[in-house]
Amino acid sequence: MRDSEGEKLKSGGSTPLAALSFEDPSAFRVKSFRELIRALGVFKFCSFPMLVNNSGKLISLTRSLLGKRGFSLILRPTVYAQFVAGETEGEIAVAMEKMSSLGLRPMLAVPIEEDLGESIGEHRYNENLEAMLECVRLSCSNALTKDPMMQLKMTALISPELCVKLTSLLSEQQYDLDLLVRAMDGELISFPGLTETENAHFLCGLQRLNKVGEASVMKVRVLVDAEYTYMNPALSLVTMAMMKKFNQKEAWIWNTYQCYLKESRSLLLDGINHSVNQSFCLGVKLVRGAYMDKERKLANQESRPDPIHQSWEHTNDSYNGSLDIMLDLISQHPQRYRLIVATHNEESVRHAASRMAELGLDKKSGSVCFGQLLGMCDHVSLTLGQQGYPIYKSMPYGSVDDTVPYLVRRAQENRTVLQGIRKERDLLRLELRRRLRMPLGSPRSHLQVGALAVSVSVPMLPIDVPEWNGKGGPGILA
Numbered sequence: 490m491r492d493s494e495g496e497k498l499k500s501g502g503s504t505p506l507a508a509l510s511f512e513d514p515s516a517f518r519v520k521s522f523r524e525l526i527r528a529l530g531v532f533k534f535c536s537f538p539m540l541v542n543n544s545g546k547l548i549s550l551t552r553s554l555l556g557k558r559g560f561s562l563i564l565r566p567t568v569y570a571q572f573v574a575g576e577t578e579g580e581i582a583v584a585m586e587k588m589s590s591l592g593l594r595p596m597l598a599v600p601i602e603e604d605l606g607e608s609i610g611e612h613r614y615n616e617n618l619e620a621m622l623e624c625v626r627l628s629c630s631n632a633l634t635k636d637p638m639m640q641l642k643m644t645a646l647i648s649p650e651l652c653v654k655l656t657s658l659l660s661e662q663q664y665d666l667d668l669l670v671r672a673m674d675g676e677l678i679s680f681p682g683l684t685e686t687e688n689a690h691f692l693c694g695l696q697r698l699n700k701v702g703e704a705s706v707m708k709v710r711v712l713v714d715a716e717y718t719y720m721n722p723a724l725s726l727v728t729m730a731m732m733k734k735f736n737q738k739e740a741w742i743w744n745t746y747q748c749y750l751k752e753s754r755s756l757l758l759d760g761i762n763h764s765v766n767q768s769f770c771l772g773v774k775l776v777r778g779a780y781m782d783k784e785r786k787l788a789n790q791e792s793r794p795d796p797i798h799q800s801w802e803h804t805n806d807s808y809n810g811s812l813d814i815m816l817d818l819i820s821q822h823p824q825r826y827r828l829i830v831a832t833h834n835e836e837s838v839r840h841a842a843s844r845m846a847e848l849g850l851d852k853k854s855g856s857v858c859f860g861q862l863l864g865m866c867d868h869v870s871l872t873l874g875q876q877g878y879p880i881y882k883s884m885p886y887g888s889v890d891d892t893v894p895y896l897v898r899r900a901q902e903n904r905t906v907l908q909g910i911r912k913e914r915d916l917l918r919l920e921l922r923r924r925l926r927m928p929l930g931s932p933r934s935h936l937q938v939g940a941l942a943v944s945v946s947v948p949m950l951p952i953d954v955p956e957w958n959g960k961g962g963p964g965i966l967a
């Protein structure tokens with residue numbers, strides 16, 4: 490099957506692959522001049538592994554040298570504007586509207602996450618709950634966004650320590666999903682294996698998640714992120730319980746499957762089996778995975794086998810194989826399963842589009858959609874949007890201070906993508922050159938991009954910059 494698909498990939502044939510070439514710099518015509526320059530600058534920075542690997546230290550140093558204000562002045566118009574939606578409700582609303590005007594859908598994300606040793610008190614978890622509920626509200630505040638989605642980090646609402654403890658308990662015993670659902674509803678359940686304090690925190694955490702579920706059901710789809718292998722089984726258990734409660738008719742709560750894990754195929758099949766046995770709808774976010782270096786380092790330190798596939802090619806096979814499983818299922822039960830193909834990888838995107846065409850899946854039905862991170866691989870996102878695929882951009886928001894640790898982690902986690910971002914840089918450069926060659930005063934106030942007419946006087950990203958009018962561009966470049 491893979492071979493025949495491979496042939497089709499090459500030939501184009503009756504599949505939509507010819508349209509999904511991702512080679513057309515005209516996708517970037519919707520960007521303002523400053524956005525092109527900014528993206529080129531940020532990607533250039535990210536192409537130096539030494540800078541990316543040491544970005545945490547670099548940022549601390551810059552901050553101590555420049556102070557909070559000076560640091561913010563540098564970061565806000567550059568890296569922050571490239572990858573973050575904004576800070577205030579107004580800024581976020583503008584960013585969301587611009588996304589919609591480009592044929593893309595915003596997927597808001599509160600960049601709160603914790604690792605071991607970073608646990609906070611119950612009151613801080615309650616504050617995080619307020620932030621999540623605010624995210625639900627913001628996600629459906631833009632009337633233009635069809636079928637809104639948001640991301641949720643479970644470790645913002647339940648301590649990582651408890652998730653690790655639950656994970657180790659799960660290797661010895663099963664937890665009944667009904668028990669978790671009853672605890673979400675407020676019943677004082679005593680979970681086996683937990684101390685009194687741990688049990689009390691778990692009950693509070695489940696009730697916090699219940700509040701997010703109740704606020705979002707029928708309004709916003711909540712995509713629970715996958716984190717580290719030493720806590721993922723606990724995150725999946727709780728997510729499954731949320732699905733059992735809220736996904737009876739439709740998939741409102743989704744789980745994430747990291748295909749860089751050797752066990753990813755069996756985890757996905759387990760999830761599917763659970764959804765069948767427990768009669769709930771399953772929403773799947775399919776990713777390669779963001780924590781490769783740390784997972785490998787830990788496994789090495791603890792003399793455990795490496796949980797990650799041995800090479801990028803193996804991860805690709807795993808990703809595309811899981812894609813096939815989900816697409817086949819969706820073609821049989823479109824009401825019960827939903828999928829977001831969350832990747833920047835052009836080959837996987839084409840693979841998904843090709844298989845959708847073969848299975849006769851309607852791209853407008855919404856049961857399959859695509860996702861990329863804000864500020865990354867816009868040539869892929871814009872092309873998909875122009876071709877009528879539902880496409881979401883993951884948009885973190887918050888203050889510079891709140892988002893910097895997230896940005897550093899993202900840059901490091903995405904090193905492999907960022908280094909491969911050369912293609913996007915080439916396309917950005919082509920678009921820049923095209924504009925610089927344009928005669929002065931040529932009419933550029935309205936551009937037609939595919940079927941999408943976009944006013945380029947409205948920049949794509951939150952910072953409001955007047956559109957370059959053809960005068961002074963070379964000066965900026967010089």
Ligand SMILES: Cc1cc2nc3c(=O)[nH]c(=O)nc-3n(C[C@H](O)[C@H](O)[C@H](O)COP(=O)(O)OP(=O)(O)OC[C@H]3O[C@@H](n4cnc5c(N)ncnc54)[C@H](O)[C@@H]3O)c2cc1C
Pocket residue numbers: 713714715716745747749776777778779780781797798799800801802804831832833834860861862883902903905906909
């Ligand atoms: C909307 C969205 C939501 C996401 N949510 C999550 C989440 O909840 N949890 C999570 O972990 N990730 C998540 N990710 C994925 C992550 O943030 C990266 O974007 C993703 O791993 C990069 O893979 P790619 O498919 O885009 O790109 P590619 O460039 O095709 O692949 C890069 C990835 O391949 C894998 N890889 C690279 N080298 C090797 C190797 N030598 N051996 C094995 N594997 C290798 C790594 O996973 C690496 O990140 C999300 C991504 C998106 C777009």
